[in-house]
Amino acid sequence: MAELRTEIRELADRYPERKSALLPALRLAQERYGHLTPDALREVASALGTTPAYCRGIASFYDMFHLAPVGEHIIDVCTNASCALVGAAQVLEAFERELGITAGETTPDGSVTLRSAECLGGCGCGTVVSIDERYRQPVKPEDVPAIVEELRRG
């Protein structure tokens, strides 16, 4: 994918030092490959003049990068203090029931990964749920079946 390489080089031009483009480059590669495969890491490394091992070391530090396959959709349910106080546990359980999986897993058809999340910064109106990086709030347990149905319909 020569195209990805070009895009990463363009990203790098925005910074005084090209290594600064590593996070946005990994994000771009992840969007292309689904997760950060060895090929994806090699491509990023070569475009930025570093090694795949270095890239892997960076990626493993950050929650939003995936080094193994994840579902087509990712549901993050905040369970930190503010949301926990207003019933985040019940929201997470509702998603587990509806999807038939436990938090931290992907549905067998590979469509949805469900995770509990640390504070997403929407505390005034919990529970906050981030679906493919778009926030929904407040989410109540009774809202969950419709949300899952919407995802299934695509």
Next chain:
Amino acid sequence: MAKAKRPVLVLAGAEQGDLRALEDYRKVGGYASLEQARTMGPGAALEEIEKASLRGRGGAGFPMGQKASFLPSPEQAHDPIYLVVNADESEPGAFKDREIIDRVPHRLIEGIQISALVIHADRCFVYIRGEYLREYEILMAALAEAEGAGLVSVPIVVHRGAGAYICGEETALLESLEGKRGQPRSKPPYPAHVGLYDSPTLINNVETIATVPKIIEIGGDAYSRIGVKDSTGTRLFSLSGDVVRGGNYELPHGASFRELIEGCGGGVAGGRKLKGIIPGGSSSPVLPADQIDLSMDFDSVQKAGSFLGSASVIVIDERACMVQLALRIGQFYMNESCGKCTPCREGTRWIELILRKIEEGRARVAELDLLSDVCDRVLGKCLCALGDSDAMAVASYVKHFRAEFEAHIEHGCPFGEASSLAGVRSPVDEIYRGRVGQEAAL
């Protein structure tokens, strides 16, 4: 409550709706302060910020004017000078920066340009937390409009994080921006001298920078008369938890928790009894309910044994099991410890382990002392404030609600299924089992 007289500065003009469009921001006098600052010149503008005694809104409360004055002058500096805006808002309970970007993005951009002028910056970076995708898009759109109108003379690069609480710590943020793991640096040297790419760097929070245009507009002296001594101006208080109307409320420093919780937030949800208040995000020690009339300013909250931090107020009602809450908070810090320094990496894990045993009714009484001991061994011994935050917060729950901890040890959780936190889980639980998309960590 004197609602009509309440000063609104950071969100001024946005009371009836957001000011995302340049045209709308112009209508409320937007970018006039930038013009004014250019006429005044960097020295005079800095003087106004110093007179305003503007303290950092990110949590530490360090005066911005003083921090800016530590930077070398362009004649002294051998390297480019950078301005970095910390928009990596991740403190549990904090959501004010998100609202500022969402509703008044141009005020942030204007503040950045004035601040850049003051420190003679060559380039500016906004490090925005990765999860804030919508806010990133809003900021980028506003920035494009401001650039198109010729308002941006010092270039601004908006850089997205990728999910790591620790990157809100200023030196970890710089590391992350340089394309590294977000692990804090040892200080000194401070970023004012050795910052981004080892160059002189001023780092300030979104709210701090977004306050600057108003200071230039009304003058530092006038600004310093709002609020109270040593805690000047207004603050965006993020109100959440067991409260009727959560949200961000801009109040002058010195308003009481009661004014915020009851006056703005409509009181404790369901008419229930207040049990505790977290004054400044999960890092700050919990205050018992009888502190509700305390003044919300840096010094008063500190005297009461906690800190105002990012002014993220979490209301806790009588249904909450404090052991579960302490455990959930402990899990957060364990999960977010960067692993660089030993007291934090090991300490946060030990704290979580003991709290879990207590919560599950598997602990002995002596382990409560062990918990205090571990907190003691973490406090003040770490590279950054993350370990301290965990130790101080957890110790405060034991201190104020010791009877609940003892009851857990003797008879198990006294709240059972009735606790508002019953069954709550955290990413740590998933990581213990092996989480999708991540390497087995533990």
